[in-house]
Amino acid sequence: MKRTDLSANNISKCFSEPGEDGLLYVLEDMDFEIKEGEFVTILGPSGCGKSTFLNILAGFETANQGHAVCCGEPVRGPSPERAVVFQSPVLFPWMDVKNNIMYGLKQTGKKKDDAQRITAEYIRAVGLDDFDNYYPSQLSGGMQQRVALARSLILDPKVLLMDEPFAALDAQTRYSMQQLLLQLWERNRQTIVFITHDVEEALLLSDRICIMGKRPGKIIEEIAVPFERPRPISLTGSGDFTQLKSHILSRLLV
Numbered sequence: 583m584k585r586t587d588l589s590a591n592n593i594s595k596c597f598s599e600p601g602e603d604g605l606l607y608v609l610e611d612m613d614f615e616i617k618e619g620e621f622v623t624i625l626g627p628s629g630c631g632k633s634t635f636l637n638i639l640a641g642f643e644t645a646n647q648g649h650a651v652c653c654g655e656p657v658r659g660p661s662p663e664r665a666v667v668f669q670s671p672v673l674f675p676w677m678d679v680k681n682n683i684m685y686g687l688k689q690t691g692k693k694k695d696d697a698q699r700i701t702a703e704y705i706r707a708v709g710l711d712d713f714d715n716y717y718p719s720q721l722s723g724g725m726q727q728r729v730a731l732a733r734s735l736i737l738d739p740k741v742l743l744m745d746e747p748f749a750a751l752d753a754q755t756r757y758s759m760q761q762l763l764l765q766l767w768e769r770n771r772q773t774i775v776f777i778t779h780d781v782e783e784a785l786l787l788s789d790r791i792c793i794m795g796k797r798p799g800k801i802i803e804e805i806a807v808p809f810e811r812p813r814p815i816s817l818t819g820s821g822d823f824t825q826l827k828s829h830i831l832s833r834l835l836v
């Protein structure tokens with residue numbers, strides 16, 4: 583049986599409201615669990631606390647109550663076993679594609695030859711073979727996000743935490759990035775927590791969808807996505823797909 587890779591128990595989080603005396607309650611008694619190798623998407627209305635929750639899982643934020651547990655250990659801060667991919671790719675502007683992707687490997691003390699070989703594999707995997715000496719400013723948004731993905735995956739994290747990673751991309755690039763992510767996931771089977779506002783994206787990518795309610799957020803419904811993989815784009819026109827999509831939308835609009 584697959585074991586739980588990441589869980590959150592009874593998480594509550596509040597922030598002091600900027601310029602006010604009061605507290606903003608963002609998460610309340612939130613429970614969450616994801617199994618090894620599972621792909622779970624979190625959907626929820628704007629401001630319900632999705633990013634805050636992901637930041638708690640990543641170890642960037644601390645909960646006021648409850649805690650996150652990764653591979654049996656409490657999350658006390660960021661760790662290379664939990665990689666984070668943001669909407670805006672975080673790259674070093676002064677490094678070319680190759681060095682951006684290789685950076686983390688070098689930090690782990692890998693031998694130069696090995697680091698270069700592994701980096702070349704990842705550059706190929708994300709389809710940037712002809713761009714390895716380009717700088718981030720010379721790349722499109724989609725290409726930058728490919729670099730960010732390769733940069734995270736090269737460290738072979740157990741868990742990938744993705745905060746609206748494709749939201750800024752045009753429809754075509756978004757689709758090709760979704761396919762790329764699925765390809766890499768099928769190969770390495772990381773445990774993925776993925777945040778999006780796009781219900782179709784959630785239904786095409788994930789094993790399970792967690793819907794959060796309004797702030798203070800917590801999960802109000804979980805849906806095991808019933809569609810077999812691979813899921814072709816034509817699936818979006820099927821009756822079962824549109825029915826599930828409209829059910830999810832109705833939960834989001836409550």
Ligand SMILES: Nc1ncnc2c1ncn2[C@@H]1O[C@H](COP(=O)(O)OP(=O)(O)OP(=O)(O)O)[C@@H](O)[C@H]1O
Binds near residue numbers: 600630633
């Ligand atoms: N560091 C912070 N200090 C104060 N308030 C914060 C902080 N981080 C987030 N918030 C507040 O917490 C609430 C939830 O924010 P969060 O970004 O987690 O929501 P979200 O569900 O990811 O939203 P969206 O879908 O719009 O990205 C918001 O009202 C936000 O203003």
